Amino acid sequence: MAGNTSRPGATVVSRVLALLGAFDETHRRLTLTELARRADLPVPTAHRLVGELAAHGALARTPSGEYVVGRQIWSLGVLAPVQTGLLEAASPFLHDLYAATLATVHLAVRDGTQVLYLDRLSGRRSVPVVSTVGSRLPLYPTGVGKVLLAHAPERVQVEVLSSLTRITPHTITQPARLRAQLARVRSDGYATTVEEMTLGACSVAVPVRRNEAEVVAALGIVVPSLRRDRPRLVAALQVAAHGIGRSISDGS
Amino acid sequence: MAGNTSRPGATVVSRVLALLGAFDETHRRLTLTELARRADLPVPTAHRLVGELAAHGALARTPSGEYVVGRQIWSLGVLAPVQTGLLEAASPFLHDLYAATLATVHLAVRDGTQVLYLDRLSGRRSVPVVSTVGSRLPLYPTGVGKVLLAHAPERVQVEVLSSLTRITPHTITQPARLRAQLARVRSDGYATTVEEMTLGACSVAVPVRRNEAEVVAALGIVVPSLRRDRPRLVAALQVAAHGIGRSISDGS
DNA sequence: GGCTAACCTTCCACTGAGTGGAAGGGGTGT
DNA sequence: ACACCCCTTCCACTCAGTGGAAGGTTAGCC
Structure with a gap:
């Protein structure tokens, strides 16, 4: 009776990147629900993925529970050849x-x-x-x-x-x-x-x-x-x- | 006769972050095999994940085929509160x-x-x-x-x-x-x-x-x-x- | 040329990681 | 007390993900 049909064609990678892409210049802090809405994902799915990202330091939580981009991503980004040199x-x-x-x-x-x-x-x-x-x-x-x-x-x-x-x-x-x-x-x-x-x-x-x-x-x-x-x-x-x-x- | 047993407990998110984590100060460009080795993943798995990351701009390929951190990650990192302000x-x-x-x-x-x-x-x-x-x-x-x-x-x-x-x-x-x-x-x-x-x-x-x-x-x-x-x-x-x-x- | 080695890419049968509706807290405003 | 919103946990179903095997490509060497 459960039987959950995930939107076909969507991969975990694309879902994760959709979540990360939810952040931008004017949305540096997002709540779980906002993240889910902006990434077009069900809340429980967003919850699990975002939780895992946070556990790895790719995202961080503010004291008030909102999510922000984490330091791991920042120090990764610094390695991008965009700016090297x-x-x-x-x-x-x-x-x-x-x-x-x-x-x-x-x-x-x-x-x-x-x-x-x-x-x-x-x-x-x-x-x-x-x-x-x-x-x-x-x-x-x-x-x-x-x-x-x-x-x-x-x-x-x-x-x-x-x-x-x-x-x-x-x-x-x-x-x-x-x-x-x-x-x-x-x-x-x-x-x-x-x-x-x-x-x-x-x-x-x-x-x-x-x-x-x-x-x-x-x-x-x-x-x-x-x-x-x-x-x-x-x-x-x-x-x-x-x-x-x-x-x-x-x-x- | 195929039947592939992925290392249990490993999630896609952790695999993706292991791949990204393979880059560091002294390893800014990595070949597929190096990425797979450093992330401790089979080459075909790394190939697929890395390919998807590259398709989304999270990674980029140099003319010689090596992978580097992409601009998407850089501009995401800039949003991290590490540095905001x-x-x-x-x-x-x-x-x-x-x-x-x-x-x-x-x-x-x-x-x-x-x-x-x-x-x-x-x-x-x-x-x-x-x-x-x-x-x-x-x-x-x-x-x-x-x-x-x-x-x-x-x-x-x-x-x-x-x-x-x-x-x-x-x-x-x-x-x-x-x-x-x-x-x-x-x-x-x-x-x-x-x-x-x-x-x-x-x-x-x-x-x-x-x-x-x-x-x-x-x-x-x-x-x-x-x-x-x-x-x-x-x-x-x-x-x-x-x-x-x-x-x-x-x-x- | 042919041989070896190393790397990249595609294929595909199996299965457990991922999914998301449902339900259960917790907080806040009226 | 009720209504609303958001976060979190649970769990049965199933399809996305997996990785050994095989084929392709490039480079170096005799």
Whole structure:
């Protein structure tokens, strides 16, 4: 009379990853029921899986009983080649750049059709922006994203260009116009955005090249729309990007 | 005639975490066979699980076919409360401290009976040390570890004191002597080590207190054994630790 | 070329790990 | 006292997971 039919096709691995994926920037602490709902799993199933994850340190419980991402996952993540070498090499340059511009500084890589922000520096006086370390945004409305898109394989460009959606009134949604911009990004060596992601904010970004060759990341800053010393900013960015590119030690 | 008996008691979750746990500081890229061996799983089982993890972005494959930790895990790890607030709040103070001392700077928390290094700054001129961001070391032979141990629950202290093993000729292995040192750490407000972890390296560390209350982390520096301006170093550390403690915004 | 060795991948019959509805606490608000 | 929500335990059913065997691929060596 019991006989439980689990949704077919679902594997334990996918269930576990669905549970982990329930956490994001705005949901860092989740109750069991929220986890179950967000992962689309029955509560008892979520309970058992989450309990086991917690027993292994992959998740942790707050004093109030909510679940949070555990330290094991954090120290695992640190081993990801996303950042091996790159983040450490870039750190001093990012600080110099912040000191020189007092603008929000971003270091990002491309992850599929999104920008993945690896590091961010911003002070009290910087423009508020949506990006945070570890978060992902579309490529086309951000400065670092345009740089990464301009140097991405054709296949990726086609995919991105085919699904441009408006975010602010200034977001570029015409494929032809974006494609022209990307060509300019390649020839000029830098990209700019004007309130395409956030009203009141402009950005300037440059590629980071390993050994003056392949583009491995992008370095960008976000400034208030009224700021008008772009040439100086581009110069500062290029110096920093060049420094980072020369400091990257290890491959992959 | 087939009939496969999986090792009883092993769950998929534990198998998956064993696979992920196969990666560490010195094994960032692993082949399938190495993964299977390190996780103590049959190759076909490892193959299937690892393949599924890779399909979800939890692992990635290098062009040469080896597996590495994927970006999904990295961005998940960034959400861990290990660092939420703390790392960002501490960053500027760590840089100031590095500038003031030119020593390797560490920010660490206690994870069970180990130190977990959250951040590290070191320059070319710093003493070489074993710690890296995300790595764990025993509590008793490190400066930050002593601070964290001194403010840990009695239960943890007992456990650590009962298993002191020699690492260098200077490592403290007598429980009574270490216990006396911990008392001094609490009364003096700082801890020191003298070549207990690495020959040629000494360290000084202080607690980071949230709202001048509970100890949430430790801040330490590693200097060559011959350096003798300890009072100045302690003062610089305490200023920085105080600053960090006041900057921590969000709880837990 | 042929042989050996090591690694990766696919196949598939067996079975116990995983499943989830049902039911039992515990807390809080009305 | 009742209603509501969330967490936890129980357990009969069954399908997802398992891993030995076999085939494929690549590399090195005589």
